[in-house]
Amino acid sequence: MGEFQHGLFGCFDNCGICIITYFVPCLTAGKNAxxxxxxxxxxxxxxxxxxxxxxxxxxxRGQIRDSKGIEGSFINDCVMHWFCAICSLVQEAQEVEGGSAQAESMARE
Incomplete structure (x- = not known):
């Protein structure tokens, strides 16, 4: 079993995701889903x-962990989102993005 590519407090590894998540967390939650x-x-x-x-x-978060082979539990995921929701959303977004340095367009095709 592995770990997330970025730590929970690695929010600033991708400042674009961090800023968007801070102001519009529902957007990042939707994109993660x-x-x-x-x-x-x-x-x-x-x-x-x-x-x-x-x-x-x-x-x-559990589905992302399962798809990437990352260890953890549902209770742990709930605790993460209770106390560190923004950091958790950013960490998940960075994981599903695959670590690419390119910014994504917010426009839908």
Missing amino acids: EAVGESCILYGCLSILGPIGIWSRAKI
């Missing part, structure tokens, strides 16, 4: 609903 085959809009909206948001973000 979309990266694992879930609905971008549904999980983006769920992410802002208190305890439901913690559950939905932890569920997506």
